[in-house]
Amino acid sequence: MKKLPKIGFLYLDYVLQFFNKSNFKGWPNKIESVTYHWKNDKKRFVEEVKRKKIEVLIGNIPATAYETFVEIAKELPNVRFVPSIETQFSNKSKENVTLFCKKYDLSIPKTKIFYNKEKGYKYLKEKASYPQIIKRSYGPSNYGGYFVHKADNFKEAKKLLDEKKYNPIYTQNAIDLKDSGDIRVMLIGHKPICAFWRYSGKNQWITNTSQGGSMSYENVPMNALELAVKASKAAKAEYWACDIAICAKTGKAYIxxxxxxFAAFPYIRDWICQYLMWDFSNGKFPKPHIPLFSWEELGKIDSNLLRTLRHIGFGKYTASYDGEYFIKDKKDLYEMELALLSKESDVPQKIDECFEDETNKTLIKEKIFEINKINFNTSTLTDLMTLYGMEEDLALQIQEYLQDNIITDSSDLLELEAIDEQMLKSWDRNIDDMRVDINRIDKENLRKIKGIGKKLAKTISDYREENGYFKNIEDLKNIDGIGKNKFAQLKSRLKIGE
Ligand SMILES: Nc1ncnc2c1ncn2[C@@H]1O[C@H](COP(=O)(O)OP(=O)(O)O)[C@@H](O)[C@H]1O
Ligand SMILES: [Mg+2]
Structure with a gap:
């Protein structure tokens, strides 16, 4: 057991931990953990991984930290991320799922993504077949359909988008769901190890078990499993979950x-880690044996009991009489396999691969930088929610912050614990010029600008009363107490209006 790699758990502040040491029962060596604290923590994090000599770093990266971790992974070329950074690409946004499925020719509902609002509206008006499902592309998905909407006609689609201002516009054909349900398939080493139907609650069209829906482990169709396996292999995923819709009319499966x-009982996390130990030990640990459709039996167990079961195992089937062995279909339908290692080119190119139409493509690239600008001081909660990675509680925190502050530069928000520079960077193109017109702002509000205290607010307003409106921002330098540094600071926050 000498050559086992050094394992580390990748944890993040505020993010639930998926694995812990108890999942790696039997692993003889110490398992490290490294926690990412957000806010400029990249360098320290990299150092800690190096110092602890971690060779395999296990954990999911939330969408808001993904870009940072792409960089972190580059600085740790000898560390294997599990799942790999590339494998994790597809669940960072709805757009990413679509790009991933297009690249690997995986069946999805017909989907269009528009960075150009007019084009999007034109498509929805003239071409789209209804109902359309319109989704917010970026952001957390744990809202159980909070950002997923059904529009029955163009009027509804337009009303929705006028209000939500989603950017990009992500819209797809609604699948006529068989039995009003969809299927969750979980896989380990590309083998389905658990699958169930999720049915929507009464008067709901979204299949969400947290909103009064129900689930069933029975009769999961084979084509759903096949599609999930194909996706898992394309992603080179050690473990994976897929939500799949089955069309009521055709029976066709769509991702x-x-x-x-994903939410998974502890015994499933145990299985994943057994599989990982098999992988990391070059086969010295046994490969877990999990029969296909075993979920049908396990699903009969009361879920309260199921939640507490740990380290469940299955024996291999042995024929009970001579000859039976030869009658049975010998080969396992799906074998649990080692996932291949990812390479950078596994990740789809943004946009390019999604839009076949050349003219549309260039237009989108031009337009991408000029829509949906937000000024924090005037934006609604819904506007804020359109920002990449925004969570509802963070949006509320921002609104609370605005009660005593005027945001003139997005960096002001770094005062909030949950916001880091990476996040601000990802919002860059969506943020408006928030500088304040120095001639129109009153003393009370001046004080709410970063770098201006009560005293300076009074001085500025007194100066304005005595000398009339500022004609040039440089005039600020005439004020006693505004030196070179102060001026530089104020210049990015104040302007002369038209
Ligand atoms: N194209 C579609 N056709 C029919 N139902 C859909 C479609 N897209 C989503 N849904 C329903 O909405 C639910 C939530 O959509 P999903 O894309 O999984 O978003 P999220 O889980 O992030 O809220 C799905 O589980 C499904 O019930
Ligand atoms: Mg979902």
């Missing part, structure tokens, strides 16, 4: 969502 982080 709705893919994930490397």
């Amino acid at each position: 709705l969502e893919c994930a490397t982080a």
Whole structure:
């Protein structure tokens, strides 16, 4: 057991931990853990991984930290991320799922993504078949359909988008769901190890078990499993979950969502880690044996009991009489396999691969930078929610912050614990010029600008009363107490209006 790699758990502040040491029962060596604290923590994090000599780093990266971790992974070329950074690409946004499925020719509902609002509206008016399902592309998915909407006609689609201002516009054909349900398939080493139907609650069209829906482990169709296996292999995923819709009319399967982080009973997490130990030990640990459709039997167990079961195992089937062995279909339908290692080119190119139409493509690239600008001081909660990775509680925190502050530069928000520079960077193109017109702002509000205290607010307003409106921002330098540094600071926050 000498050559086992050094394992580390990748944890993040505020993010639920998926695995812990108890899942790695039997692993003889110490398992490290490294926690990412957000806010400029990249360098320290990299150092800690190096110092602890971690060779395999296990954990899911939330969408808001993904870009940072792409960089972190580059600085740790000898560390294997599990699942790999590339594998994790597809569940960072709805757009990413679509790009991933297009690249690997996986069946999805017909989907269009528009960065150009007019084009999007034109498509929805003239071409789209209804109902359309319109989704917010970026952001957390744990709202159980909070950002997923059904529009029955163009009027509804337009009303929705006028209000929500989603950017990009992500819209797809509604699948006429068989039995009003969809299917969650979980896989380990590309083998389905658990699958169930999720049915929507009464008067709901979204299949969400947290909103009064129900589930069933029975009769999961083979084509759903096949599609999930294909997706898992394309993603080179050690473990994986897929949400799949089955069309009521045709029986065809479509991928709705893919994930490397999902709700799973502890015994399933144990299985994943048994599989990982098999992988990391070059076969010295045994490969777990999990029969196909075993979920049908396990699903009969009361879920309260199921939640507490740990380290469940299955024996291999042995023939009970001579000859039976030869009658039975010998080969396992799906074998649990080692996932291949990812390479950078596994990740789809943004946009390019999604839009076949050349003219549309260039237009989108031009338009991408000029829509949906937000000024925090005037934006509604819904506006805030359109920002990449925004969570509802964070949006509320921002609104609370605005009660005593005027945000003139997005960096002001770094005062909030949950916001880091990476996040601000990802919002860059969506943030408006928030500088305040120095001639129109009153003393009370001046004080709410970063770098201006009560005293300076009074001085500025007194100066304005005595000398009339500022004609040039440089005039600020005439004020006693505003030196070179102060001026530089104020210049990015104040302007002369038209
Ligand atoms: N194209 C579609 N056709 C029919 N139902 C859909 C479609 N897309 C999503 N849904 C329903 O909405 C639910 C949530 O959609 P999903 O894309 O999984 O978003 P999220 O889980 O992030 O809220 C799905 O589980 C499914 O019930
Ligand atoms: Mg979902």
